[in-house]
Amino acid sequence: MIFTSETIEQLIEEFASLPSIGRKTAQRLAMHVLKMPKEEVANFAKVLMDVKEKVRYCSVCFNITESDPCSICSGTKRNRKVICVVEEPNDVIAVEKTHEFNGLYHVLGGALSPLDGIGPEDLKVRELIIRLNDDVQEVILALNPNVEGETTTLYLAKLLKPLSIKVTRIARGLPIGSDLEFADEATLTRALEGRVAL
Numbered sequence: 001m002i003f004t005s006e007t008i009e010q011l012i013e014e015f016a017s018l019p020s021i022g023r024k025t026a027q028r029l030a031m032h033v034l035k036m037p038k039e040e041v042a043n044f045a046k047v048l049m050d051v052k053e054k055v056r057y058c059s060v061c062f063n064i065t066e067s068d069p070c071s072i073c074s075g076t077k078r079n080r081k082v083i084c085v086v087e088e089p090n091d092v093i094a095v096e097k098t099h100e101f102n103g104l105y106h107v108l109g110g111a112l113s114p115l116d117g118i119g120p121e122d123l124k125v126r127e128l129i130i131r132l133n134d135d136v137q138e139v140i141l142a143l144n145p146n147v148e149g150e151t152t153t154l155y156l157a158k159l160l161k162p163l164s165i166k167v168t169r170i171a172r173g174l175p176i177g178s179d180l181e182f183a184d185e186a187t188l189t190r191a192l193e194g195r196v197a198l
Contacts, residue, residue: 008030008034011030011033012026012027012030013026014026015029015030054066056068057107058070058072058073060073060131061073061104061105061106061107062106062107062108062109062124062127063089063092063105063107064089072092072104072105073104077102078102078103078104079102079103079104080103080104080135080136081103081135081136081137081138082101082103082104082136082137082138082139082140083103083104083105083106083128083131083132083136083138083139083140084101084103084104084105084106084139084140084142085105085106085108085128085139085140085141085142085143085156086105086106086107086108086142086143086180087107087108087109087110087111087143087144087149087152087180088107088109088110088181089107090179090180090181091107091142091144091179091180091181092105092107093181094180094181094183094188095142095180095188095192097185097188098185098188098189098192100188100189100192100193101140101192103138103140106124106127106128106131107124108123108124108125108128108143108152109122109123109124110122110123111123111143111144111146111148111149111151111152112148112151112152112155113148113151120155123152125156125159128156129159129163132160132163132165136165137165137166138165138166138167138168139156139160139165139166139167139168140168140169140170140192140195141153141156141157141167141168141169141170141198142169142170142180142191142192143169144178144179144180145175145176145177145178146176146177146178153169153198157169157198161198166197167197167198168195168196168197168198169195169196169198170188170191170192170194170195171190171191171192171193171194171195171196
């Protein structure tokens with residue numbers, strides 16, 4: 001049943017389809033948009049379209065970027081001897097906020113989950129192996145501390161072991177079942193500093 005207008009109802013439905021947005025929050029957001037000046041709404045819509053048109057994945061590390069390769073991969077001051085492997089672009093942002101890591105990244109695009117039909121061929125595992133040249137001395141596995149992250153960590157550790165590259169994981173300073181993007185900077189800093197060899 002529609003209590004307001006069909007257009008408002010459609011906007012509420014769109015907001016409610018976003019992750020972590022319930023119906024009540026979606027309704028509040030829709031009402032906020034209704035109160036915004038038309039110019040602000042137009043700018044908001046333009047930014048949404050710009051994200052879809054301009055943002056893509058880096059062809060090297062698969063982080064989100066507007067330039068290819070991304071600023072991290074093309075940065076001259078980054079330590080090219082260390083690659084930090086994460087699940088999603090949000091995790092790169094979380095680690096960068098600590099200001100403790102100055103190496104490169106590799107975004108897998110998820111984690112192994114046999115129950116969901118996600119295997120190694122569905123992730124950027126092959127691309128990671130291709131990146132491991134003579135310059136790379138360490139691979140840090142910084143995956144989420146949940147079942148899928150643990151499974152992926154163990155799989156990658158076993159896969160990388162014959163390559164004679166130091167493989168470490170971030171320390172277990174992160175609570176089990178949480179995601180990197182929700183960890184605070186201090187916890188992530190301790191986790192990076194306390195990484196252990198696999």
